Amino acid sequence: MAMGIPGPSELDEAEKPSSVAERPSVRLRESLETLPAYVPGAAGSSPGVYKLSSNEAPFPPLPAVLTAIADAAEDVNRYPLMYADRLAEAIAAHHGQPADRVVVGNGSVAVAELIIRAMCEPGDEIVYAWRSFEAYPILVQVAGATSVQVPNSPDGRHDLEAMAAAITDRTRIVILCTPNNPTGAAITQTELLAFLDKVPSNVMVLLDEAYTHFVRSADPIDSFALLSDHKNLVILRTFAKAYGLAGLRVGYAVARRRLARSLRTASTPFGVNGLAQAAALAALGQQRLVAERVEEIVAERDRVVAALRQQGWETGDPQGNFFWLPLGDMAGSFATDALTAGVTVRPFQGDGVRVSIGETEANDIVLELTARWVARAGSDAGDTIRVGGSLQG
Template sequence: MTINTRPGLDLVPAYRQGKAASPGASKLSSNESPHQPLDSVVTAVTERLTTIHRYPDIGAAQLRDAIAGKYAVNADNIALGAGSVEVASQLIHAVAGPGDEVVFAWRSFEAYPSLVRIAGAVPVEVPLNQDAAHDLPAMLEAITERTKLIFICNPNNPTGTVVDAQQLDDFVNAVPRDVLVVIDEAYVHFDRSAVRADGLALFAKYPHVAVLHTFSKAYGLAGLRIGYAIAPTEVAQNLNKVAIPFSVTDLAQVAALASLRAEVELAARISEVVQQRERLLQGLLAAGYPAIASQANFVWVPAGEASAELEALLDAGGVVARTFAGEGVRISSGTSQDVDRVLKAVAGQRSEVTA
């Protein structure tokens, strides 16, 4: 007997986790924080271990209040999930149904097309422009009467490029008010560009904007899975309706609260990651690779067909990166020792790849 399979599921690839690293190698494949958790966060989580036989607060009231205070929004505008990717899934399920369209740049966050198809909606991929950035005019042209949601990943994963603030404002203003624009700011803490768009300012200005944030990257809580959306009240309420009950654990909530209280310490760590990102970028350029200036915690090398060659070179040098076959290699910004290892691996191996 053959078990029935949902139609269209063959178009949905299983999410591919960043490749694991062997002992002693530098794991730069998943854009994780290179730093261990802060002592204050570890203490807060440890002290809560004795209550893990209880369900967490499904509404995460303390954390939502803390986030609301930080961004001067109402707690009713905040919805949480097990990482911003789960909140992205909630947004799709809450807004788009079968046959509806969801627009996003491509290449961008690799989970977008799968999440859209799982919801029964239709992914509309708009190619990046020649600068590996969002082509906003083309995205506007892609909007149809079936469009329900648009993702803007800013900074973009995996290219690290950002959308100019005024251009994004103009774009949001041009999008019909019944289409939700989601500004995915998973990497916003690493953005040092002069043109940085502020998703929260756009949320305050326009009625059809939601913003995604995560505690996985800058806050270093990737293993606890917690992210959130700041969205119009009705949208946030609907996210709670489609969310998996109790998906945000008590330990994750406690760790997030402790992290918000330790932002001064975390800011120093973020600055170190940014510094190493710039070292990584300049070293790759010096080695002849067409690396792209990034505002995230990684650097993208659009190596095309030579991507496998670069991956092999890094593997031989004890570095695990994320390769998108035939397109490029994304290398996370790690510690100074991690970046040293990358630069040593590519030194003297000048690539013939051109941008």
């Protein structure tokens, strides 16, 4: 050893490197330390278990979509169009809008995240109903903004009066989810117009219409008819539900030109892969077949809901491709029983259970299960009672 250079045994204890465990660790922002985790719908744990937990379409992909994916696969060594330009143009034409008002992203959740990130700074507030889509609080917290959650009315509808009253000088965005996920209630055109009149023009109204194709209410929203008079309105839609492309992640927003241009600039480069762009473009060209599939789901939803009401359940007026059972603290028990029966559902412990409309066989399994729960409620000596049509422990 060279003269004057001490060996390891000669180092003073204070000069020795600390152990890895003692070194300072990389830290996330404090607001992310308590970030709620998104809980996906459970998959079937064994063959023969139907998945009714993620509001997916129960049909296989359209033939035109499969062909488009196969053709696009030949070019996966190339980057896709940066902003999904061809798809954006087709979406715009479908809705009768200019193409420069459309922003396409990696699912509507990613587009919502982009909007929130572009709009909000720490301290800004975002108002939304609760319970609603469980990604909202995550997106808000990641952006450093503050959630202002307004409880739904007892029938699962947005309390629009309370939401309007919750707007302050710090509010940047109000999110409306219609039909609301997971309760299924839909806002009407009359209600939306009245609400928009109460919202300051500098507050964005983000209208999340993921399930709009399934709405059959007497006064459905015509969101695109409102864009010209309400420049703070942004429409959010997805290809995951009615078009059956949940696995490819394609969504879009329609907004005023200046905002759309800024959002595209701030978006992830090449954020929508080439296979997804091709599939969505093909699906958009299959409106007749898509509409037929949607009608099948709506008819099956109506059949199931009618049977549930006959059993004595309070289901509200579900307008999505799912329905809601207000089971409260018994949500987890119902989900466990459902899995044993052969289906997965989505429990929200303390609130209720969301059940997707799936194959007829799967829906019949659910109806058999709900009938057993009602029968048990009527025979139990006290553990389970019926309250207002729902079951409470």
